[in-house]
Amino acid sequence: MILGDFGTSxxxxxxxxxxxxxxxxxxxxxxxxxxxxxxxxxxxxxxxERYVNELTALARGAKKLIKEDDFVILDCGSRDxxxxxxxxxxVRDTGWNAECGASLGFTIELLERYYDLDHRRMPVPSTxxxxxxxxxxxSHIFDAIIxxxxxxEAVASFIKGIALNAYRFAGSPSKLYLSGGLSENxxxxxxxxxxxxxxxxxxxxxxxxxxxxx
Numbered sequence: 001m002i003l004g005d006f007g008t009s010x011x012x013x014x015x016x017x018x019x020x021x022x023x024x025x026x027x028x029x030x031x032x033x034x035x036x037x038x039x040x041x042x043x044x045x046x047x048x049e050r051y052v053n054e055l056t057a058l059a060r061g062a063k064k065l066i067k068e069d070d071f072v073i074l075d076c077g078s079r080d081x082x083x084x085x086x087x088x089x090x091v092r093d094t095g096w097n098a099e100c101g102a103s104l105g106f107t108i109e110l111l112e113r114y115y116d117l118d119h120r121r122m123p124v125p126s127t128x129x130x131x132x133x134x135x136x137x138x139s140h141i142f143d144a145i146i147x148x149x150x151x152x153e154a155v156a157s158f159i160k161g162i163a164l165n166a167y168r169f170a171g172s173p174s175k176l177y178l179s180g181g182l183s184e185n186x187x188x189x190x191x192x193x194x195x196x197x198x199x200x201x202x203x204x205x206x207x208x209x210x211x212x213x214x
Contacts, residue, residue, distance in 0.1 A: 006041035009078035061207030076182035078105035128160035163191035
């Protein structure tokens with residue numbers, strides 16, 4: 001049984017009968033004939049025999065991994081932001097932001113390639129750029145560099161601005177579980193003004209595995 005989380009930039013695949021852990025491939029390298037038993041993600045409907053809504057997969061995966069009745073999980077990917085909050089072991093609220101959260105992860109990856117930066121070596125800045133959209137926020141970075149900021153400083157401030165916006169979007173909780181590609185970005189994670197628990201990139205796949213089992 002193959003499960004697939006088909007994101008805009010990266011796809012996570014898991015043959016749960018043969019592979020101990022999922023694998024990550026670039027979405028542009030996915031063969032058109034690939035079919036999975038269950039699929040989620042932006043391109044999931046194209047490749048899955050059965051499609052599962054991303055918020056459903058996120059909620060199911062979170063409940064499997066998090067042993068608490070009350071919590072908030074925020075998924076930050078290449079294209080959008082999603083969160084699910086639980087209260088009393090039941091879903092209390094959800095949110096999906098593909099407009100103000102447009103292309104956040106994708107924009108950060110492009111900036112790092114363009115300026116030859118490594119987010120693993122970038123310090124968390126003391127200031128941030130007031131950005132809410134990855135694409136529209138590019139002008140803030142260019143303006144900062146024109147005014148004398150180093151590229152790594154401007155990009156780090158951009159990432160911190162994105163993190164603060166994502167935190168507010170999730171309801172400004174005192175503790176936040178993170179999933180998705182941006183959960184592997186130290187600047188993004190450390191910019192959150194709360195306790196953060198990183199769950200990684202495969203929470204939605206865990207949700208699909210749970211759904212496949214019932």
